[in-house]
Amino acid sequence: MNNTNTERYRNLRFSIRKCGEDEIEIRHAIADGYIRGLIRVFFIGLFCVSTTINAEYGNYPFYNEINAIKRDWIWTFNPDIKTEPLYKDYLEVINDPDFIKKYPNEKIMAYSEYKELYIKDKKWNRIRAYFHFIWLPFLFILLCLPRARGIRVNRKKRIIYARLIDGKYSVAFVPKKGDPLGGLTYSCCGIYPFGWGEYFSLSVAIYDKYNNRDTLHNIGVYPSVNQTQTQEIIDAVRAYLTEDEPEFLQHIGNRYKVWGGRLRIACCNAFAIPIPFNRKKAEREIDAAIKQWNRQTIEKKQNYFNDIKQAQSIINQEHAEKGLDNRPW
Structure with missing residues (x-):
């Protein structure tokens, strides 16, 4: 294997990870790195503005x-830090001989009574104090936005599936012959967010027969390693579904790669909170979808794949007219 292939396969670690012997996951782009990156850039901007303003005052x-x-x-929690020094000053004033001469009938307030006067005036401080326990963790969650689950490819069951926002799973089936991606449509040449008009964003559409709905997923690490990685992901998935030991599997692990000299990728993807994967629930829904699929006649299954093939051909043709390579089968 030459160095070019080695580098290409290593770059796939940013987008693909193993989930067992017969399953891989492809990172979600928009719901993962893209949104988290926007949030972090916004707060970095706030930090820079605050640094500039406060630096003027040291x-x-x-x-x-x-x-x-x-x-x-x-x-709210330790007002004595504030009220005790104030009470000492108060005692010095009220015990001053000149003050006593001027106000001979003035009684000395007990500390508890004196303290209560200040606490009553600090009602909004107490409300804000408890609110801090809400917005500070919320800010942490925003900065470490949980990593959305990507789409998964299971070569044993020959399906491609993804968890949706409502907790259900969208399932695409892998045909026994022809393009292994014949159960979905894909585009390697979507417009890339903040790519200044470049076309190398990868999206896949799953036509879910079980839930009777179509779902669109933008996949691959964001920001992208390079402009060809979307095509390399498509090639890798095809190899995974058609080869026993595809070469790229030797270079990816059980976790996505985040660090490695690519600051933009680390900025958008590091320190993300992992979301637990409910394997039992996924298996139940997948098995139900497979059971329903197996009840379909051969003719209906073939019509399903033919419709998707026709839709994919239109996508490929549109990209070809623009001089773009959509990795057709």
Whole structure:
């Protein structure tokens, strides 16, 4: 195997991972790296603005915001830090001989009574203090946005499936002959987000007979390793479904690669919170879909694949007219 193939297969680690002996997963692009990347870029922008403004006063970034949170927590959970020094000042004033002469009937307030006066005035501090316990974890979740499950290819059951937002699974079937991707349509040449007019975004559409609906999935790591990786993913999936030991499997692991000298990929994909995969639920829905599929006549199955093949041919032709390679079978 030459160095070019080795590098190409290693790059697939950013987009494909193993999920067992007979299953691989392809990372979701839009619901994963793209959205998380936008959120992080937004907060990086806020950080830069705050750094610039606070540097003029010799303060660290978010100086005012951090101190406001500290004040709210102090007045809510440990107000003595604030009220004890104030009470000492109060005693010095009220015990001053000049003050006593001027106000001989003034009574000295007990500390608890004096403290209560301040606590009553800090009602909104207490409300904000509890609100901080909500928005701070929410901010953390945004910055480490959970990694959405991608689409999975199971060569033992010969299906391609994906978990949807409502918890159900969309299933495409792999034909026994012809293009192994004949159970779905795909496009390697979609417009790439923030790609300045470049066309190398990969999307697949699953025509789900079990749930009677069509679903669209943008897959592959975002940002992309290079402009040819979408085509390489298509080639890898075909190899996985037609070869016993495709070469690319030797270069991918059980986890997606995030680090490796590619700062943009790390910025959008590092430190993502993993979402547990409910294997039992997935198996139930997949088995139900397969059972329904097996009840179909050979003619209906063939018509299903023929309709998809025709739709794919139209997509390939449209891309070819633009001089784009959609990796036709």
